[in-house]
Amino acid sequence: MANENINNITNDCHIVWLDSHIETDRRSQDIRGRIRQLGRGCLETFVNPDQCIDDITTELIEKKVFLIISNSFGQAIVPLIYELPQIQAIYIYCRDQKAAEIWSKSIVKVSGIFTKPKELLQKLSDDVDVYNKDNNIPMSIFHLSERDKTLQNLSKESVTSIWYRLILRVLRLMVKYGNAKADMITACQASYHDNNAQKRKINDFEKDYSTTRAVWWYTYDSFLYRLLNKALRTQDMEIIFKFRFFINDLQNEIEKLYHEYLNNYSFQSNHHFTVYRSQVLSMTELEHLQQNINELISMNSFLSATLNSEVAALYSIPGDQLNESSALQSVYFIIDVYNFGKETTPFAFVEHPSYNPDEKEVLLFNRYYFESFVSRKTW
Structure with missing residues (x-):
């Protein structure tokens, strides 16, 4: 070998x-x-x-x-x-x-x-x-048939979904442990030690970052988005721990924007909206989704979507490049968000704080569950 x-x-x-x-x-x-x-x-x-x-x-x-x-x-x-x-x-x-x-x-x-x-x-x-498209986010399934079971009797996949959410909550309590920002910057520098363009962005982050610009940095096409998403995708706890301060800042900013949104729309009842997202899945992952219709899907990362269906379609792979026999499949998610309030897992419309304001982006917290409905269609 x-x-x-x-x-x-x-x-x-x-x-x-x-x-x-x-x-x-x-x-x-x-x-x-x-x-x-x-x-x-x-x-x-x-x-x-x-x-x-x-x-x-x-x-x-x-x-x-x-x-x-x-x-x-x-x-x-x-x-x-x-x-x-x-x-x-x-x-x-x-x-x-x-x-x-x-x-x-x-x-x-x-x-x-x-x-x-x-x-x-x-x-x-x-x-x-x-x-390797940076918007690929892993999913886990929580089986509704297991919701009344004790933790020790849950399936491995349902346990993983719960465990992952608990870990991210615990991280928020550990932000002050050690020098969190320096830990993250050191890890980023090691990952891009031979990439001068990204090293310049890391230096900019070290000098200019503030807690009120977490969304901007997350939506900026740079080392931060790629490394954080990879850590969350692979559930590499060592790397996730090094990103604890930024994860905390990002969650805080999403929560702040969410409560501002609630205050603006508190007079409206039954308010809901629809967002769209394109993502590439392996055939195995797609089949897994199809086998778990009506179950709850957990996205193991911050989920970026858009209010503009045409923007989401730009990130999909055309049908003439990926057919039904391809090893990789392009999946178009249509997500309805409704019945939300002060106790709901937060989301944020990030058009203004985002680096990409024209994409009408919405960031969904990493504790959301989605009910699964799957159909096959060539776009």
Whole structure:
């Protein structure tokens, strides 16, 4: 096995390549170099299928794996592992496309069969970019059938949903522990030590940040949004703890804006609104949603949505790029928010404090539950 770190720790995508000739074939060596230049994730190469499977099922169990595999290995290996949740997409790289089509046509995670390096690289790059879009937020399901159960009798997924919310509440009590702002800045500098553009933004944050500008910094396309969302997405508690002061400031500003909104609309009864959001999900995640219709979905992060459906549509992937057999799927969320009051989990219209005022953005607190209704439609 060879391990090549081709990106910084802000990327949790792993490209795994299994091919018995990868160390000796000149064309494969050239592709490896070009993948390195793309800088899309950590590339690991294998010539031994047992070692490859072992790595995917142990070391990479919490990662997002994009698997390149030869036809000779693929026919035996892919049916054994394609359902693993860490595998996002599979790329068959071979010389005999027709032979690969015979055994792979029913496997939905196969993103394509490639005989030309350029086509493989383009598809791989596109898919990893789609996954790495910063608006991808993980979800957990709370099963309504379990709402009267004790904690020890809940399913693992329902427990995870509750545990995550409790952790974020506890963090707010730990803001004064140590030098919270310095801890976060040190972590950000370490993550972007070789990125001068982001290092300048980190310096700007250190000098100019104030507690009243948390929303502005969260909506600004920079290191802060990317690192915080990655920490929340992967539920990396060590990193989340280092962001405790900013998470607290962001929650405080959302709460302040929410109460201002309530005061302005206190005279209206049954007030409600609709927001929209586009997000890319793996086929596995989409199927999980479809299997849990009418259950409660918990978004494990601050949820950014928009009042403008056309703005949300701009962030979706067109139907001609992702069809129903694609390993990744573009999902368009329509979220109705109603029956809210002083005791409701806060949200905030952030058009004015946002870095992007034209997007009519709404930030929903990370303690919201949504009831799930799913339909399939090509946009």
